[in-house]
Amino acid sequence: xxxxxxxxxxxxxxxxxxxxxxxxxxxxxxxxxxxxxxxxxxxxxxxxxxxxxxxxxxxxxxxxxxxxxxxxxxxxxxxxxxxxxxxxxxxxxxxxxxxxxxxxxxxxxxxxxxxxxxxxxxxxxxxxxxxxxxxxxxxxxxxxxxxxxxxxxxxxxxxxxxxxxxxxxxxxxxxxxxxxxxxxxxxxxxxxxxxxxxxxxxxxxxxxxxxxxxxxxxxxxxxxxxxxxxxxxxxxxxxxxxxxxxxxxxxxxxxxxxxxxxxxxxxxxxxxxxxxxxxxxxxxxxxxxxxxxxxxxxxxxxxxxxxxxxxxxxxxxxxxxxxxxxxxxxxxxxxxxxxxxxxxxxxxxxxxxxxxxxxxxxxxxxxxxxxxxxxxxxxxxxxxxxxxxxxxxxxxxxxxxxxxxxxxxxxxxxxxxxxxxxxxxxxxxxxxxxxxxxxxxxxxxxxxxxxxxxxxxxxxxxxxxxxxxxxxxxxxxxxxxxxxxxxxxxxxxxxxxxxxxxxxxxxxxxxxxxxxxxxxxxxxxxxxxxxxxxxxxxxxxxxxxxxxxxxxxxxxxxxxxxxxx
Numbered sequence: 001x002x003x004x005x006x007x008x009x010x011x012x013x014x015x016x017x018x019x020x021x022x023x024x025x026x027x028x029x030x031x032x033x034x035x036x037x038x039x040x041x042x043x044x045x046x047x048x049x050x051x052x053x054x055x056x057x058x059x060x061x062x063x064x065x066x067x068x069x070x071x072x073x074x075x076x077x078x079x080x081x082x083x084x085x086x087x088x089x090x091x092x093x094x095x096x097x098x099x100x101x102x103x104x105x106x107x108x109x110x111x112x113x114x115x116x117x118x119x120x121x122x123x124x125x126x127x128x129x130x131x132x133x134x135x136x137x138x139x140x141x142x143x144x145x146x147x148x149x150x151x152x153x154x155x156x157x158x159x160x161x162x163x164x165x166x167x168x169x170x171x172x173x174x175x176x177x178x179x180x181x182x183x184x185x186x187x188x189x190x191x192x193x194x195x196x197x198x199x200x201x202x203x204x205x206x207x208x209x210x211x212x213x214x215x216x217x218x219x220x221x222x223x224x225x226x227x228x229x230x231x232x233x234x235x236x237x238x239x240x241x242x243x244x245x246x247x248x249x250x251x252x253x254x255x256x257x258x259x260x261x262x263x264x265x266x267x268x269x270x271x272x273x274x275x276x277x278x279x280x281x282x283x284x285x286x287x288x289x290x291x292x293x294x295x296x297x298x299x300x301x302x303x304x305x306x307x308x309x310x311x312x313x314x315x316x317x318x319x320x321x322x323x324x325x326x327x328x329x330x331x332x333x334x335x336x337x338x339x340x341x342x343x344x345x346x347x348x349x350x351x352x353x354x355x356x357x358x359x360x361x362x363x364x365x366x367x368x369x370x371x372x373x374x375x376x377x378x379x380x381x382x383x384x385x386x387x388x389x390x391x392x393x394x395x396x397x398x399x400x401x402x403x404x405x406x407x408x409x410x411x412x413x414x415x416x417x418x419x420x421x422x423x424x425x426x427x428x429x430x431x432x433x434x435x436x437x438x439x440x441x442x443x444x445x446x447x448x449x450x451x452x453x454x455x456x457x458x459x460x461x462x463x464x465x466x467x468x469x470x471x472x473x474x475x476x477x478x479x480x481x482x483x484x485x486x487x488x489x490x491x492x493x494x495x496x497x498x499x500x501x502x503x504x505x506x507x508x509x510x511x512x513x514x515x516x517x518x519x520x521x522x523x524x525x526x527x528x529x530x531x532x533x534x535x536x537x538x539x540x541x542x543x544x545x546x547x548x549x550x551x552x553x554x555x556x557x558x559x560x561x562x563x564x565x
Contacts (some may be wrong), residue, residue, distance in 0.1 A: 011029050011096070016449035017466040020085075021144040022093055024168065024193065028242045028249040029258065029443050031191060035244075036434060036447035040146045040177035042501065045161065048073065062202060062217075064182035069215045072170075072177065076151060078212050079164035084145040084338060084513060086472035093140070096431070102139060105253055109205075114400070121533050128545040129297050131293050138149050142470065147450065148176065150506075153498040167212055167318055168198040174210040176201055181425035186246035190267045193240035203267060207274040222277050222399070223327075224286030235275070239405040243267060248443075250407045257411040260418065268406055275402040279369045281361045282327045287396050289316055295386055299351040308343040312354065350381055369393050369400075417441050441554050452504040454563075467508050468531050474512035478529050486529055487557045490522045495560055497521055503563055519559025520548040526557060 015023035016030045024031050054072055056064050093101055145362040152372060154164035165173065171191050178184045190201045200210040209231065216231045241252045245267070248258025257264075277283065288420070289293060302308045315326055318338050324330035332482040333540045347353065357376065366372050373393040380386040417440045421430055422525035435456065437444035448456040454463060478486045494516035498506050508525035511517035516527065522539055527550060540550040548561040 010101070010465070011512060013446065013449055013457075014462040014465040015453070016446045017463055018470045019142045019147075019168075019450065020470070021145070021168065022097070022378065026097050026144065028193075028244060028251045028254075030446055030450065031172070031193065031242065031244045032246070032249065032443050033446035033450040034145060034147065034168075034172040035175045035186075035191070037451035039179060039421070040173055040427065040431050040434070040447070040451050041176075042132045042427070043148050043152060044180045047177070050144065053181055053470070057183070061184075063310070064184075065178065065202070065215055067253075067281060068174070068177050068181050068295055069210075069213070072164075072173065073213045076154075076163040076165060076173075076213060077160070078166070079154070080143065080166045082141050082272065085142040085472070085509060086476070087139050088142055088470075088472070090138045090140055101253070110201075128261050128481075142472075145172065145450070148173055149500075150510055150514075153510070153516075156516060161437045168193070169321050170209065170212045171198045171200050178202070178210075179421075179423060185423060186421055187263065187539045189245070190240070190271075191244040192235075192240055193242040193244070194234045194240055196238060197234035199234070199276070201267065201271050203270040207270050212258045218277070220275055221274070222286055224289040229290065236402050240407060243407060246421065248414075248416060250409075250411060252407040255412055256414055257407075258416050259411050261409070264409060268409065271279075271404055271406075275404060277400040278367060279372065279396065279400060281358050284357075284361075284372065284392075284399055286390065287399050288312065289319075291395070292316070293394065294392060297351055297385065297388055298354050299348045300354045301347075302343065306345070308340070308345065309347050310338060310343045311348065311351070314338065314342045350385065352379060369396055387561065399419050419444060452499050452506070454505050455503040455565075463505065464524070468528050471508040471512075471528055472523075473509040474525050475529060475532050477512050479533060480560075483530070483534075483552070483555075483557075484524060490517075490526060491516060491559065493522070495519060496560075505563070517562060518548075519561035520563040522559045523557070523561075525550045526550055 003169040012027040012030065015027050016033050019030060019034055050071070056067055057061075059067070076384060093331040094106070097106075117535055120311050120407045143166060146165045151169055151173060154160045155162050157164075164511050167447065175186070175189050175191060177185055178189060184202065190203060192199055192201055199212075202208045202210070204219040208218070209221075211231045214227070214231070216228065220228055221232065222228075228286065239252055243250050243259065245259050245261035245263055245265065247263050250257040250259045288298065288511075292313070295316055296311060298312040299309050300312060302310060302314060315334070315338070318334060319325060322334055322337055324334035324337065326334055333422060358373075360375055361372055364371060373389065377386060377387045380389060395400070417437070419434075419437060419441055421433065433442045434447055438448070439445075443487050452463075454460065457463075466503065478489065481489070493511075495518065496516050497518040498510060498514055498516065505524070506517060506521050507529045508521070511525050512522045527539060527541065530539055530552060536552065539550055542551070543561060543563060543565055546561055548563065550557045551557075
């Protein structure tokens with residue numbers, strides 16, 4: 001990329017270093033730059049050599065996916081606090097992005113600016129839910145997306161002993177890990193961003209979602225458990241803002257898209273198929289499981305020496321304490337766990353017998369809800385029962401078919417040379433390939449910014465712009481301290497970057513949060529405090545003989561550095 005292009009895109013290229021939720025919304029192509037940065041990282045390639053993944057190549061698709069999932073679950077936790085990356089305010093963000101998007105569009109698309117797509121969060125008060133109620137209404141979080149290095153560095157942070165990250169970070173981590181370890185082609189991985197959540201859809205077989213640390217298959221999507229209900233929430237209730245892919249992106253707000261149109265058509269077809277399910281007895285039970293007010297309307301007959309009857313309310317309570325389920329082959333084991341004191345010798349009055357209903361469905365091989373609904377309605381003994389059954393089947397129809405709020409396919413599709421990265425390529429091949437594509441593919445270029453490879457980018461300015469404008473946590477941590485005190489505190493820290501390879505640099509708040517940094521990173525952090533805490537911008541920074549030095553008012557502050565120019 002030439003310097004003129006960089007200058008006209010300075011906000012975008014600077015955003016590739018900080019990767020806040022707001023920046024990704026405004027500049028959707030930086031989302032995939034993070035995926036490529038994670039693919040270039042040595043960390044996930046080291047995971048590949050872990051004995052946990054021995055002989056993975058010989059295993060089934062589902063085995064590989066679940067192996068990756070378990071590895072990630074054991075090494076990370078979800079984190080979305082306000083302290084990690086600090087706060088900004090609406091006025092500052094609106095002013096920064098006023099040339100890119102208007103406030104009305106922002107309010108319709110961003111939860112912290114007025115969007116109310118998922119009523120769940122607004123019923124509980126979204127600002128209180130996220131801990132923002134103690135601040136004035138114009139204060140909003142940065143919520144930066146972490147690189148794999150930053151995610152893994154959380155174990156060095158106070159009160160953490162493993163890695164951590166927010167939902168967009170997990171999306172990017174999963175995309176990279178599934179490509180590197182499970183060898184899933186990037187063409188089959190679609191990143192989905194809504195105003196309140198991010199996840200991936202894997203267009204293989206029936207399809208599956210990666211959702212934070214978990215994998216959600218189609219069977220799990222419809223199992224009616226609390227975890228599945230949470231997984232469904234964003235797709236069911238929110239507008240999908242961005243779909244990001246190796247071929248490009250499509251954005252709900254923008255008229256232009258860079259994603260390959262055929263790829264988007266495939267994605268749309270696959271996800272709609274995933275979100276549609278035929279009616280079955282299992283579906284009925286899975287919905288009933290979510291509706292405790294209706295459990296008492298149904299009973300199950302246990303075939304002992306003489307028939308015993310048990311309320312579905314009791315069965316669902318037992319499920320919560322058991323590894324067994326009423327809706328699969330472990331039903332008999334579940335029934336064996338139930339205390340006989342919870343049963344009755346006689347059928348409960350005004351309660352539908354589940355056994356008869358299950359037999360009716362099995363015998364008639366019912367393809368829709370209509371006959372099943374009619375069967376129960378005919379057995380209803382009161383208007384109240386009639387209304388309850390009607391409500392259950394209304395919820396079933398909503399449950400088995402979700403119409404995802406996808407970005408319209410009616411876009412202007414920009415012709416951009418696509419990236420072709422194969423699972424058969426090794427890490428060095430991929431880095432070399434992306435280097436060769438920087439001039440003709442903007443995401444390949446942005447990837448080296450997100451990768452923090454300073455000697456592979458056009459100018460330093462975007463990095464320093466990000467460092468000195470959007471790193472408030474280190475400023476707060478060193479507030480009300482003299483420059484000498486700040487220098488002492490930084491000098492006491494470990495002298496190693498979280499970005500272990502040559503000439504990669506952490507941002508100041510990464511250094512501060514994880515308590516470690518190369519000397520040059522510490523100098524840049526110290527300069528951040530000068531500019532923002534002291535309103536001083538008269539200083540110089542130099543690198544020579546493995547020393548990084550900041551000079552201010554004729555006083556020098558020096559740290560050891562491995563960075564070279």
